[in-house]
Amino acid sequence: MTTAMGAALRRIQLGNALSAFGNGFTVPFLFVYVAQVRDLGASAAGVVLATLAVAALIVLPFTGRVIDRRGPLPVAIAGAITAAVGSLGLGLSATEPTAIVSAALVGAGFAVIQPALATMIVWSSTTQTRSRAFATQFFLNNLGLGIGGLLGGLLVDTAHPSSFVRLFSIESAMFLVLAATVATVRLPKMPKVAGSVPTDERARGGARALLRDRAMVHLCVLGFVMFFACYGQFESGLAAFATEVTRISPATLGIALAANTAAIVLAQFVVLKLVEGRRRSRVIALVGLVWTVAWxxxxxxxxxxxxxAIATAAIISTYALFGVGEAMLSPTVAPLVADLAPAPLIGQYNSAFALVKQLALALGPAVGGMLAGAGMYGAYLTMLVVCSLGITGFALRLGRHLTPAQDNPLRAVPAPVPAQRASAVEPQVAAAA
Structure with a gap:
């Protein structure tokens, strides 16, 4: 990796970490803020949260094409500024309509930022360094969210709306810092992604090319199951199960969530060393088994x-095991999306996978909440064990559609020819010519 690529990547990671830090100030408190602090009620808070997801679903289908045509940098800046305006608007919102409009801006802006930053990371890394780059991004995201949430909890006071205005102002400022940091990045020229699908007729096909790419379709199905069965359950079915069936207190639930973050932060680079050089499909398959044990x-x-005590330890272990699985996914899934994409379609591939993720994150809590509300916890856990085992099966099947360079880029790199051997071969080549 060149010096320019390394400098660009460091700036991207810094901006990403600061925006996650700002996001951590508000994410845990949004429902309480809308429902209780602004006294708009639980139904209004539900609509605001749903608006975040719906706005993302609306803009993501168009984001990839804009990234590929205009480049990821202006798209990331526009998304960050949009999210900053929406975040500040949420802090000042005293009515349901203004809160909904502000939430739509935050949801749309944040949804645009994610594939734009992912594409910038691809442009600023090589096939061999990409896994570490995405693992670092995931590590900084979780570290920033954790620290932001901790500080936000110290600053917030439900009796004083001004304290929430302060939180949303901090988040808005961090989005602007992201925009300013990204604006200083000097991206290298768009790379040719080694091992990607052919770049001629597929590169011109856009969405049709993506749908013809069997490996990418398999990965999108796999991604949907992963996000549905893990991330989509944290704030709905799993939390309800932990409090209603395991009967832990909300404070202990907070400890379990902290265990998830701690597992990611502590295990990320240890896991990275263990999975580097191994087939990505096999690593993802192992995640399915880890999550099966978690459920x-x-x-x-x-x-x-x-x-x-045993019940509490078991539920905390569930959250910690999910964190270990997440740490295993960060250096495998996102780099794999990039390595499957033809160079002119990297933005569209990233946006398509982000759209699949968003759909899973919208349906996961809905299904989990419905089963939890009906008290069908046996069916709920059975469904998620089956989903986790399905991840293992889908991952192994995905491996059959990947080239060696896509499944294991480090092992696919040809070994350098020693200087003595090269000098001995050159005369033979010249004589043959």
């Missing part, structure tokens, strides 16, 4: 009624 631990926490 079985959750089942144990609900079945052990005689020992609250």
């Amino acid at each position: 079985l631990a959750a089942a144990v926490s609900g079945a052990v009624h005689g020992s609250h």
Whole structure:
């Protein structure tokens, strides 16, 4: 990787970390803010949260094409400024309509930022360094969210709306810092992604080319199941199960969530060393098995009624195991999306995968909340164990559609020819010519 690429990547990661830090100030408190602090009620808070997801779903289908035509840098800046305006608007919103409009701006802006930053990371890395770059991004995201959430909890006071205005102002300022930082990035020329699908007729086809790419379609299906069965359950079915069946307190639930973040932060680079040089499809398959164990631990926490300590330890272990699985996915899935894409379609591939993720994050809480509301926790856990095992099966099947360079870029790199051997070969080549 060149010096210019390294400098660009450091600036991108810095902006990404600061925006995650600002986001952490508001994410845990948005529902309480709208429902209680602004006294708009739980239904209005639900609409605001839904608006975040709907806005993202609306803009993502168009984002990739704009990134590929205009470049990721102006798209990231526009998304950051839009999110900054929306965040400040949420802090000042006293009515439901203004809160909904502000949430739409935040959702749309943040949805645009994600594939734009992912494309910038691809442009600023090589096939061999891309896994580490995305692992670092995921690490900084979680670290920033964790620190921001911790500081936000110290600053917030539900009796004083001004304290929430302060939180949203900090988040808005961090989005502007992201825009300013990204604006100083000097991106290298668009790379040719080694091992990608052919770049001639597929590169001109856009969405049709993506749908003809069997490996990418398999990865999108796999991604939907992953986000549905893990991320989509944290704030709905799993939280309800932990409080209603395992019977842990909200404070202990906070500890479990902290265990998830801690597992990611502590394990990320240890896991990275373990998975680098191994087939990506096999690593993803292993994540499915880790999450299967996590859901079985959750089942144990609900079945052990005689020992609250064991039940509590089991549910905290569930969250921690999910964190380990997430740390394994960060250096595998996002780089794989990039390595599947023809160079002119990197933005569209990133946006398509972000759209699949957003759909899963919208449906996951809805299904989990519905089953939890009906008290069907046995069916709920069975569904998620099946989904986790399905991740393993889908990942192994995906491996059959990947080239060696896509599945394991480090092993696919040809070994350098020693200087003595090269000098001995050159005369033979010249004589043959």
